[in-house]
Amino acid sequence: KSSEVLYYHNPMWPGEGHSMKVKEILFNKKSKYQQVLVFESYSYGKVLALDDIVQLTEKDECAYQEMIAHLSLCSIPSPKKVLVIGGGDGGVLREISRHSSVESIDICEIDQMVIDVSKEFFPNLAVGFDDTRVQLHVDDAVKFLQQTPENTYDAIIIDSSDPIGPAQDLVEKPFFKTVASALKPGGVLCNQAESMWLHTHLIQDMLSVCLQVFKGSVQYAWTSVPTYPSGAIGFLLCSKDGPVDFLNPVNPLPFEAEKDLKFYNSQIHTAAFALPSFVKTELASM
């Protein structure tokens, strides 16, 4: 690190480094769980990093939050009860709020400092917390889901950090079993599923667990987020029991809502499931 450029090295992207030119460090403290850093960059606006891993930037957060929310909610008719795991910045809440069928949104974020920092530095994301349908639970998602009654949610969105640090258990089979159990019949999961360029084994492991745990459809989709390692991030879409046609959403956003979005639209939704040939091969070999 220098005072002007932050260099990120991490086992999540071995053999390469990422750097960003810094205008000003705005916040840098260790919470109970992780190092929380906010800085103003030259090219992507304000940036939130946790344990030296970029979680979002003002410029490209739309590509991630819009996709993780609408890929799932547009795929089932009339979602009413939604759970967000992680996502303490509020960006995914902001996106879920665009769905008028939704009656309640629970969010389980482990780290109060992420929420506080977002409210201070990222008002366009933290605005998600202002929706009266939102109920905040500051807790470990593993514990929260163990205590969640069966058949509670229409959709669960796992907007969690990488599986080092507090999110370590969120890629394990026992955790996915509690997720599946918390879903209502017909319910769906959208899970942050890492980079197809960097994390083949991690994706294969998650896919194999999800194929065992979810009895309906399981599909991989991806989007472009330039400040995430390799510039791409994926999502695993899973349905609890019956088949769901994730590629052709039954519940598209109304025109009025879609025109406020920066990234997601119905063409991008379907296109997100088109996989490069090497990824098809890797995932088919499971």
Ligand code: AAT
């Ligand atoms: N909205 C995009 C930002 C994130 S933040 C991921 C959040 O998951 C963090 O706030 C972190 O504190 C929270 N989290 C981590 N572990 C747990 C847990 N066990 N229970 C509840 N919340 C948790 C995601 C960015 C993805 C980046 C991919 N490289």
